[in-house]
Structure formats: C-alpha cells, structure tokens
Amino acid sequence: MKILMYNTVLKELPFVKDWAAKTGHEVVNLFEPLSVDNAAKAESFDAISTQQTTAMPAPIYKILANSGIKQIALRQVGYDVFDLPAAFANKIRLSNVAAYSPRAIAEYTLTQLFNILRNSKKFDRAMATGDYTWDAGGQAREIYQLTVAVIGVGRIGSAFAQMLHALGAKVLGVDPLYHAQNEAFLEYTTLDDALSRANVISFHTPLNDETRELADQSFFDKIQPGTIMLNMARGEIVDMAALEAALSSGQLYGAAFDVTPNENEFMNQKHELSELPENIQRLTKLDNFYLSPHIAFYTNTAIKNMVEIALNDAVVLANDGFTENEILR
Template sequence: LESTEIYNLTVGIIGAGHIGGATAQLYSALGAKVIAVDPIHRVELSPYLEYTDLDTLLKTADIVTVHTPLDESTANLFNSETFKKMKNTAYLINMARGGIVSAADLIAALQNKEIAGAALDTLANEGQFFEKQATPEEIPEDYKTLRAMPNVLISPHSAFYTDTAMKNMVAMGLDDVVAIVNGKRPQFEVYK
C-alpha cells in the first residue's frame, strides 16, 4: 500500500497543554505542519505550532488529534457537524476522553466516508467493559461496530500504565498530601 509521509501532512491538535504540546513537538520534528486550538496560547510552543480557530483546523488538518479535558464545552465536540467540516481523507485520533466524540456520529461519518479513519484510545463509558472481563452481551454495539471497521484502531486507554508512570503518580500524590498537610495548595489538583 502506498502511503504519504508525515512531513507532507497538516496535523491539527485540539488542546495544546502538556500532552498536546509534546505531541506538537513530535509531529513538528517529523516535518509536519502543526496547527492547534487552545484557549491558552503558550509562547514556548511557537517553534512547533501555529494557533488557529476550530473551523480552520477541521478544514485543513489531515490528522486531528484530541488532547483536551471532557467538560461542557468539549462534550460531543466531534459530532455530525464536526465530521462534515473535516477532509474526507482526514484521520481522527482521540487520546483524551471518550465523551468528546459521539460514537454514533463517528460511525456514520466513517460509513459515509466523510473521514478516512479513526484511532481511539478511549470510548464513552469504556469503564463498563474495559475494566473487567465483559461478556459479549455487555459490550456496547457502537464499540462492536467500530472494532469491526478496517479503518478504526481501538486501544484500552492504557498508555499511562507503565512502571515509571505508576511511580510518578504515587510520588505526585504523596507530594500533594504533604503540601496539603503543610497548608499549601496541591500542585496536581484533579478537576471534575
């Protein structure tokens, strides 16, 4: 199969925080043009990306990769309208939260060839079947449909699960406990 090289592509990053910023640096190092949407424009990322608006990103990106929290503004951000704005040759990568992508609308966009494919490290309600040995009846139909598609890759949101990451989580948690006990604000707050 003939493919294209990363340096010929435009990569759109939604959420250019720590992970999105590191992603921008990697794609930039491979020669891609990187554009991003984020409410905070980080000057230190200017060598690696150019900030733009969401519509421009969706219309021009060959790869759209999502690295944003799930909140009211991002819930079902990727829906039928969003997919129609993307190139029909574009790929969606969601490594953030499952609720950012409407699974039903993604399936329709893939079936209607509105986008070329998707790589999903997370799905809505994934905890109901990824975290245990689910029976076939417990696996949602949208997951079964996506998994059967030749242009979809799904992983079980486990990229964080390494020896180093686990040690870091424990250390960060303990450091924050010490900070709170000493009347200081924790460095690694968790937001709902």
C-alpha cells in the first residue's frame, strides 16, 4: 500500500522509516498540511494521514473522494480540524489517535503548574538583571495545599488527576461521563461547584459546541480570586480577552497555556517579537502568564505512537476494516 503523509515533521521521519520497513508499505512524506491546494496530490495513493491545527474545509473531501481516497488518518487527538458533515457526505472515513501518550501532556501540565507555583518566570527575569533576592519572585505555595478542578476527565485528564493525587492535592473532576475507577483519585462534581472550590483549573476537553468559549466572562466571575488556570487542550475553550483581564486584575494568580485561538498565525514559526499578534505580545510581557508553542505532546514516546497508530489505521480503513480510533457520526 502507498500512503501519503501530509505535514510530516522531521522528528517523525525515523518512526515512519521503521514502520515502513516493518510493514512493507510505502510512505511518501509531504511537509505541508492538507489543504484544498494540495489535496489532489493524493490521487496516486491508497491512503493518507495528516496532523495539523489548520482546518480542512469542505472542498477537500470531494477532491479526495474523486482521487480514490476513502479515509484520513489524523496523527493527533483533536479532530475539530475536520468538517465532519462534508467528510461523511463524501464517504470519507476518519480516525484520530485518541491516546498516543496521555502522560506526555499530563506531565507537561504539571510542569507548568509548578512553574507558576514557584514564580519561575519572575525569578528568571530578575536573575537576568542580576537580582538574586528572594523577594524578586515571591514566596511559593506547595501542591498538597491546592484543590485542582480537572475539566475533562478522559485519558489525559485522568493521568493528570492521578499525578496530582499522588502529590497530595485535592482533585475535583468535571465530566459528563462517569468512570468509577477514577473515584480512587478524584471527586466528581459539577462545574459551578468546582469553580467555587478550586485553586487551580485545568482544561482537558475536546473542542466542540459545548466547550467553545466555555471559559467566558461569566465563568471567570465564578472562580476564586487568585486561581491558577492551565490550558493544554484547545485555545478556543477560553475567551482570551476575559483571560487577559483576569490576569491583570489578580482574579487569576497565573496561567499557563500551550494553545491559543490564533496560534496558526505564529506558532511553529520564527518571528520578530513585534510581529506577534498584539494580544500575545501583551500576555507574554506579564510575569504571571506562561505560553509555550503547542508542545505539551512533544515527547519521543508520543511521536512514535502517533505515527504508528495513525499509519496502522490508514491501512485498516483503506481496506474497509474497522479500528477503535474511527470517528463516527
């Protein structure tokens, strides 16, 4: 089988090579995301895979169907980049990698929580000017003193909750789906109750109609003053204007984001600081805001699993088989 892999990154290439050698399938790499302009390049292939944060609009699926492609295997968790009605209308089957390494994102979320608690950004900036005093950053809190609301208790949220519990934090879980095994390390509750009790709020939900701008101004009005917010999920979950106001007023003690609604304008690119979106320029100047370039997933284990699972699913779907990773209507 011949597979076209869109938006390949260099770190994926060794795992692609190993998978091709192990399975006997041919993989051709294209270093740009799937788009209307390049969808027709799939014409001579049996299956395709991509990973990207840019949307795949409706015309793509018709082009793929006309080229004989029956599926798209996504090498990531979030599948809000698909136009689901258009894909299904053109009989294109879709899959994602729902669990390439939940621990990777959970560990990074914990890392950023510790950075906020220990005032790392303030100390780093002070030391860069020669100020090595304790007061430069301020006194820290310890994690066992915290109550953490984990909004979205799927694979990643559960992994994060287990880590927090092991460190002594009180963990509240907010999720429409109940999993009894999670009772060992968290307390399920409502969103309003969690917001009223939590010192830390961490998002681990997919982006959909229920979660888009979930954290709007009314959401921020319900949180405790001095709360910490973590978002390694999707930028559109949070109203960024409300976030900025909460950081400036002290309603939020700090926040760490790996995603933003406008990340396609600047992430995974090099810029002059003055070329960044204006809100990003303002936010990154704040001592209590941490922004990273959508790298929470970026570990060797995660990249290997993303490649292998997606390529295996590409073969299965192209051969009219079934995979647990298929995105259904």
